[in-house]
Amino acid sequence: MSTQTILPIDRQTIVELSQSRQEPEWMTSLRAEALELAGSLELPKLEKTRIDRWNLRSYGNYKPVAALTSLEQLPESAKALLQEENAENLLVQKNAGIVYHKVSEELAKQGVIFTSLEEALKQHSDLVKAHFGTVVAKDENQLTALHTAMWSGGVFLYVPKDVQVQVPVQALFLTDDADSSFSPHVLIVAEQHASVTYVDNFVSEGNLNSLVQNGVVEVVVKPGATVNFASVHNLNDSVTDLTYRRAVVENDAMINWVIGEMNYGNAMSDTTSVLKGNGSNSDAKIICVGTNDQKLNVTTRAIHFGKNSNSDMITRAVMRDESTAIINGITKIEKAATGANGQQTEKVLMLSPKARGDANPILLIDEDDVKAGHAASVGQVNPDQIHYLMSRGITREEAQRLVIYGFLAPVVSEIPMEKVQSQLQSLVERKLGQ
Template sequence: MSVETSFKYDKEYVTKFSQSRQEPQWLLELRVKAAELVNQLPMPKPDKTKIDKWNLTEFNHVSAANVTAGGELPEKVQALMPEGEQAGNLLVIQNGQTVHVSLTEELAAQGVIFTDLATAVEKHGELVQAYFMKEGVAVDEHKLTALHAALVSNGAFLYVPKNVEVSAPLQAIYYSDDASVGLVNHVIIAAEDNSSVTYVENYLSTTGEEEAVANIVSEVFAGAGAKVVYGAVDNLAKGTTTYVNRRGRVGRDARIEWALGQLNDGNTVSDNTTHLVGDGSFADTKTVNIGKENQKQNFVAQIFHHGKNSEGYILTHGVMKDEATSIFNGITKIEYGATKSNGEQTERVLMLSEKARGDANPILLIDEDDVTAGHAASVGRIDPIQLFYLMSRGISKAEAERLIIHGFLGPVVKEMPLESVKNRLVEVIERKVR
């Protein structure tokens, strides 16, 4: 389906939508500005991937269906819901509508905020305004960021005050069973100085091959000395065309660790960018992907070094099956003045069929002399020696391939910060591999 240039949700529509939710004036003005920009800005142009015929703009904005009660959610969703002490810190959103939100009294007493974005705008508007699409993802980057700002319907807001260390992971589940409604989701994580938090999210849809659209943005801010661990498993259905932009800013002696299982079944464009703005800042990005059938995907993982003595690591592992095509671009940029910085990256792609295509591109952009940087990349098929060794032990060829693939993807899988999500990632990998 060709993308139409005309944006059917004009500024009058977004004005009425914002007013119906009683949103503050700053958000209303931002939505209106974004709606005006949608028709003016070009689509993003991911390297070596043509998206001009992908449908990323045509969808219904809100769902006419009512969401279900938490106990009536599908079994796949309930299986992701944590138990024990972790069950008290959970957000579930279905078709853009909040189904469940909880935060333990202990964390609330320490000033932690964890709620859906719509509630955060209502109750903590000034705090949301300080972070929403300012220093992370900009409204005017391209057509899809403007569309996102105009129509964002829900998401998560997580705020951790200074010196507060959150030991138990906080989890969000975003579930869609209505293909007609666009998933326009926005996540903000703000960890103030010397705080720490682990956030894990699951994207899940059961819409099969029905045409659907997802436009997802996450903005993560780690203040001086703070630590944020961000885990995700993306598993949207085959008919869903996805644009996802995850952006991080890291302060002095702070760190962000990304562990991303990008396992959508449909066409996907993904941008994961981290800016190391403070001296001594640190970022570690681990991504796993499996492409199958005739999927087309484009993944960018990039780290920009601005501060001195900053460290950035990128590790990407992808498996391509059938006629799937994926581009993996890893970019390390060390800016002028970021002395003593270190940037390392590795992209590895395993292809399981003659028609599968994987393109791994490690890129180093160095504007400073006194730094260290390195990269590695490989694209190839299963090692026949490994396969022979396993089969010589009485293991079938199909089972041997499965074991090799799990071992190949292991470095990311083991980094998942929540056991239930790790199990979910293994489950999705198993299904896609078979």
Template sequence: MTMNSAENRVSGQLQYEAEPDWLTMLRKRGLDAVSTLQLPKLEKTNLQRWPIPQQGIYRKPELVMSLDELPESIRKWVYSDNVLVQRNSGPLIKHLTEGLREQGVILTDLETAARQYPELVKPYLMQAVETEENLLTAQHAAHWRGGAFIYIPEGVHVEAPLQTLFFVDESDTLFMPHVLVVAEKRSSVTLVENTMSSLNKIVAVNQAVMEVFVGEGAKVNVVSLHQLERDLIDLTYRRAIVEHDGQVNWLIGEMNWGKTMSDTVSVLKGEGAGSDIKSILVGSGRQTMNITARTVHIGKNSPSDMVIRAVMREQSTAILNGITKIEKGATGANGQQTEKILMLHPEARGDANPILLIDEDDVKAGHAASVGQVNPEQLYYLMSRGISRVEAEQLIVYGFLAPVVAEVPLEGVATQLQALVEQKLGQIKELDQASISE
């Protein structure tokens, strides 16, 4: 396909969808960059070897009017009254309580927001994650569909969590949700983002971007749980820009069964801006995961903390990159990070890479990293109490992940994350028993 024909195709889509001219130009900018950019170069992971399919077919579902109309496979994961559900390439339902609407809170799909609230969307879209960063970001800028827009007005505190759920259940589907969160001054919100697929064998790629803008004195909590099946590839960029005295808290559960690449970044732009990143992942089979967490300190007196814990089974591989960057002028910054990998099989592989990049003297920074097997003394102690080896390993894993899981701010989300961990470990238990019987 020539570039002209690609431009015509996208222009036709935009005209059909009645998107504003500024968004058409942003998409065209992404198309123009695609031919000149390459896939991102990751530490010890070659994305060119991943079977990344083309963008896929645009499949937009028909809207449903109530949560009761959702399929059971989706409805069981919805626990908030304030929710947006996307199925494949477009929104399935959007629901926001009247009380929040009266306060000026917005929760809708991003395509609708671009048409109805251009003054709120245009200044932020593709600004934290830039179009020309690499081939993936350019493709996303050109082809994203559906997505979510969350807007919290100045001084509004949203007590109940907002939820977005992105669900794919057809192969070769265009699945590129873009989440844009704008929290104005002195506001607060908790967003739970779920990305999942059906249990059917589906071949697709999730090429997602989340941009979070935290205003002066605002606080945004983001819980991001991904659980895609084995034949799906997950390529996700998450990025937050935090202003003066703002705070962003990330809690990420990488519970996919297939190849995973994620890049989560907090840019502490203003003085006193803070970030807390906590991430857990469980690898199994021959799964490959490349997980990067970064904090960039620009503002003075900006604190950050980063904790990543990975559990690897069978022949799975994990690359954990923790990067703390303190820019010149960010005096009083304090950046801490810890990466730990627990390997439960001799053929599992884990690589923890803590990195400190410091261009200022008057700062604090530290890192810790460890990669190791299960402590045999802990196993012996538990097994001596009549606990089987498989169950003992599970208990040790739960204890290993507990410092992150315990930080989940909502009981319902904590239960959900625990269920996802148990699901992966339950599958591991079945595999172990099968290998023993053989």
């Protein structure tokens, strides 16, 4: 047990901040309990990554932010991520708080709640209380405890029973102040037979002095519901990005993950589907690109409890310069999850002799009547492919570019959201074109 943890905030400050934001008593108490836990819990132990050696001291302080009068006030890098047709269903967080929020009348009439988590605590306290912390618990490790104590801003998306949301809802998270905390919490609840697509982007501006983004995503997918979750993280090298994403999926429900880990600084992400119900399904597509001396630890996980549950995960990582990536795929099939089917593929392509990538496929099977499979590879660009393309009059640079895009194509081409697909393609080109 750690006895020397220096917490970024004290109990009195946490309580006073919670009260000043008029949070319900249960949230104030939860924050205080979580901060106490953070003082005794260890950091997570990651596969082949010493996260305790990373600079995790700069959390910043809670600072209120002024609302935007127009989206034109956003920096160009942030505006480029927005679709005009989605401006009605958009939430923007800048540093520690929400600065823009708009939802269409159509969604409101359907009973859909799409608002900041802070506002939801005031308007829908019982609904938030019923789900907050039920997917990612405060006592899992020091990071989850600190997040529970310090989160601010955030998103609450609630879709009532049988409601099909036809247009994507979008959130943008922007940090440009090294002294301001930046730890949003996303909570999504899709009731029985509901469906929704949620897309978010994380961007940063300026030198943020090793600021830590400690974020959590909780998704509750009720029986027969479908949630499509797409997230692209594109924070600069002065931010350390730590993110837990997790969904609990009930009978005949579906979670689709599309994740782009396009950060420039050190990053840890854990994307997990808990297939609780019979006939539950999970599909995860992950892309990450490492440059310079980045250290990445990316885990994709499916835990099968339900009978006839299905999971599929595909991860592609491209590493250049002196970057390092640990890519973990974990399929856990619990006892009595008969008929479960878990498949995974992890592949790492290294563009430099100094880059390093580890692909770790892990199958943990406690039931006999199941299907499970994995494939993993780590390698450099095939010189024969480059030679063949060059023999057709293509330059070496262009040949290497084509090989890289061919490597990523199995993930990019299958992304069902065209905007996310094109955005990821653009960010890949930008990172690899340096």
